[in-house]
Amino acid sequence: xxxxxxxxxxxxxxxxxxxxxxxxxxxxxxxxxxxxxxxxxxxxxxxxxxxxxxxxxxxxxxxxxxxxxxxxxxxxxxxxxxxxxxxxxxxxxxxxxxxxxxxxxxxxxxxxxxxxxxxxxxxxxxxxxxxxxxxxxxxxxxxxxxxxxxxxxxxxxxxxxxxxxxxxxxxxxxxxxxxxxxxxxxxxxxxxxxxxxxxxxxxxxxxxxxxxxxxxxxxxxxxxxxxxxxxxxxxxxxxxxxxxxxxxxxxxxxxxxxxxxxxxxxxxxxxxxxxxxxxxxxxxxxxxxxxxxxxxxxxxxxxxxxxxxxxxxxxxxxxxxxxxxxxxxxxxxxxxxxxxxxxxxxxxxxxxxxxxxxxxxxxxxxxxxxxxxxxxxxxxxxxxxxxxxxxxxxxxxxxxxxxxxxxxxxxxxxxxxxxxxxxxxxxxxxxxxxxxxxxxxxxxxxxxxxxxxxxxxxxxxxxxxxxxxxxxxxxxxxxxxxxxxxxxxxxxxxxxxxxxxxxxxxxxxxxxxxxxxxxxxxxxxxxxxxxxxxxxxxxxxxxxxxxxxxxxxxxxxxxxxxxxxxxxxxxxxxxx
Amino acid sequence: xxxxxxxxxxxxxxxxxxxxxxxxxxxxxxxxxxxxxxxxxxxxxxxxxxxxxxxxxxxxxxxxxxxxxxxxxxxxx
Numbered sequence: 333x334x335x336x337x338x339x340x341x342x343x344x345x346x347x348x349x350x351x352x353x354x355x356x357x358x359x360x361x362x363x364x365x366x367x368x369x370x371x372x373x374x375x376x377x378x379x380x381x382x383x384x385x386x387x388x389x390x391x392x393x394x395x396x397x398x399x400x401x402x403x404x405x406x407x408x409x410x411x412x413x414x415x416x417x418x419x420x421x422x423x424x425x426x427x428x429x430x431x432x433x434x435x436x437x438x439x440x441x442x443x444x445x446x447x448x449x450x451x452x453x454x455x456x457x458x459x460x461x462x463x464x465x466x467x468x469x470x471x472x473x474x475x476x477x478x479x480x481x482x483x484x485x486x487x488x489x490x491x492x493x494x495x496x497x498x499x500x501x502x503x504x505x506x507x508x509x510x511x512x513x514x515x516x517x518x519x520x521x522x523x524x525x526x527x528x529x530x531x532x533x534x535x536x537x538x539x540x541x542x543x544x545x546x547x548x549x550x551x552x553x554x555x556x557x558x559x560x561x562x563x564x565x566x567x568x569x570x571x572x573x574x575x576x577x578x579x580x581x582x583x584x585x586x587x588x589x590x591x592x593x594x595x596x597x598x599x600x601x602x603x604x605x606x607x608x609x610x611x612x613x614x615x616x617x618x619x620x621x622x623x624x625x626x627x628x629x630x631x632x633x634x635x636x637x638x639x640x641x642x643x644x645x646x647x648x649x650x651x652x653x654x655x656x657x658x659x660x661x662x663x664x665x666x667x668x669x670x671x672x673x674x675x676x677x678x679x680x681x682x683x684x685x686x687x688x689x690x691x692x693x694x695x696x697x698x699x700x701x702x703x704x705x706x707x708x709x710x711x712x713x714x715x716x717x718x719x720x721x722x723x724x725x726x727x728x729x730x731x732x733x734x735x736x737x738x739x740x741x742x743x744x745x746x747x748x749x750x751x752x753x754x755x756x757x758x759x760x761x762x763x764x765x766x767x768x769x770x771x772x773x774x775x776x777x778x779x780x781x782x783x784x785x786x787x788x789x790x791x792x793x794x795x796x797x798x799x800x801x802x803x804x805x806x807x808x809x810x811x812x813x814x815x816x817x818x819x820x821x822x823x824x825x826x827x828x829x830x831x832x833x834x835x836x837x838x839x840x841x842x843x844x845x846x847x848x849x850x851x852x853x854x855x856x857x858x859x860x861x862x863x864x865x866x867x868x869x870x871x872x873x874x875x876x877x878x879x880x881x882x883x884x885x886x887x888x889x890x891x892x893x894x895x896x897x898x899x900x901x902x903x904x905x906x907x908x
Numbered sequence: 909x910x911x912x913x914x915x916x917x918x919x920x921x922x923x924x925x926x927x928x929x930x931x932x933x934x935x936x937x938x939x940x941x942x943x944x945x946x947x948x949x950x951x952x953x954x955x956x957x958x959x960x961x962x963x964x965x966x967x968x969x970x971x972x973x974x975x976x977x978x979x980x981x982x983x984x985x
Binding site: 565566569570571573574575576577578579581582585586587603607608633651773774777779780783784785786789791792793819820823890891 | 917919920923956
């Protein structure tokens with residue numbers, strides 16, 4: 333039976349607990365959100381002693397199931413004031429699962445100014461004082477821990493941004509190449525910083541591995557599942573070749589590429605930053621166009637991007653980051669964006685929140701539009717050194733807008749809106765409004781059906797069908813986020829009929845369960861409702877399920893589209 | 909009738925061995941399907957077909973100065 337590890341940072345004690353029966357069937361997001369909803373007082377300060385930081389691998393993490401290596405982190409978000417779940421690849425989820433760890437719960441807060449590290453292994457978890465690695469960036473922390481504890485050590489860490497408790501701070505997780513993947517959104521790095529934990533090191537030596545209830549059944553379901561992932565043109569070919577950045581040209585063409593802090597829907601410089609150009613650049617410089625964020629990933633949407641001299645510049649170079657600093661800040665030098673991406677990884681900053689914050693800062697006149705060199709300087713010299721300006725930008729788009737009196741601030745629940753304009757891709761606007769996470773494209777990725785013709789077609793410019801589309805996808809996503817699966821399995825799951833039954837078959841074979849498709853949908857619904865109830869108890873209302881005013885008043889080119897949903901239409905999302 | 913000029917944009921691996929963007933001439937009212945087949949594509953390869961930034965069907969008729977954008981089935985997130 334898997335265990336719960338509980339760490340109390342107030343009295344610096346740790347416990348290993350039996351998993352309560354009601355948590356036994358949960359994993360990933362379902363488990364982190366259940367624990368946060370049960371144990372965190374909704375009205376607490378997110379950076380105070382009553383918040384808890386919870387890590388949980390997915391239900392299938394640690395097994396041979398393709399793409400099942402995602403780790404969920406949950407807490408009350410200091411950015412949104414609501415519940416947060418953010419999931420990540422890397423090596424930690426599989427190590428936790430092999431160690432029989434259902435969840436790691438970090439609670440309380442140390443009294444003094446000291447910093448700590450957690451060491452997780454087969455005998456549980458210990459707390460140690462930490463001095464040497466304070467103030468260092470994530471890459472240096474990983475390098476130091478690998479030389480101290482061995483190449484295979486797992487690492488979950490915060491950079492200087494998390495130490496400063498900035499609300500754009502993320503939590504970094506070591507990937508199989510010793511680089512970084514991120515629990516990106518919602519300022520979870522600030523929560524870890526408030527607990528004064530610099531890093532968590534994981535050692536999974538001496539573990540028996542995962543015992544499957546039905547190994548043969550698992551193997552059969554796993555084969556069908558992997559075949560579906562390989563057969564679908566998006567997960568089998570498109571993502572491996574061009575990465576997520578293939579979207580630049582698609583969204584540009586559809587008029588949904590937010591440009592110059594959400595004032596236009598198309599970007600003249602799109603060819604300079606697009607996935608096609610990036611692919612050719614990577615190949616020409618000897619980088620890797622295909623790269624997995626965790627062992628067992630068959631999609632390999634990540635990549636390793638080199639500079640002109642053929643030296644490593646960044647990896648995991650995503651569409652949202654490239655859009656955010658590219659089209660949204662008018663930067664056309666992909667190398668500058670790559671340099672900024674690497675710095676954000678090192679400092680431990682959410683690259684969506686930070687990029688959108690830079691767009692608002694440019695609108696405020698703090699730096700010129702399109703000045704990638706100045707973005708890199710501000711990251712290194714202002715945010716990295718904790719100056720007042722750096723702390724404002726590192727606290728996200730909302731903070732920059734409030735500090736400098738900007739009215740065009742693209743946030744929902746104070747979380748930055750990502751790379752798809754909700755006026756011209758209306759389904760994603762419903763997701764931004766209603767997701768308990770704040771503006772988050774991954775919570776219900778309607779781009780699939782609005783733009784990419786996956787799972788049918790719903791016209792992105794019309795209101796019809798968007799609420800239902802977003803609802804169905806948010807329910808499915810909440811369930812997928814609980815399995816440890818990468819969200820990109822949704823592409824084959826939407827189009828290939830054998831895919832979802834095979835996923836459920838693997839869960840049943842893992843646990844000796846008899847779940848049906850209805851059970852999985854039921855899980856997704858209950859997770860969403862639980863998260864919504866937490867937010868309401870924390871003081872959020874339906875008035876927080878809204879887009880900023882400028883989306884109603886300012887039409888966006890080329891379609892002259894505006895956000896035209898009524899409050900009642902948005903609130904109908906919750907009728908389930 | 910005089911031929912119409914249509915700007916064709918290709919994306920992702922559709923560009924390989926072809927072009928990024930080019931103006932081609934067609935008879936007035938030509939359907940997207942005929943343009944696609946004329947470029948040597950199979951219809952099954954088409955992921956997204958857009959005309960002037962709107963999703964279009966294969967039967968959609970093109971007019972003078974339309975922009976036709978063709979994408980294979982790709983995605984991201």
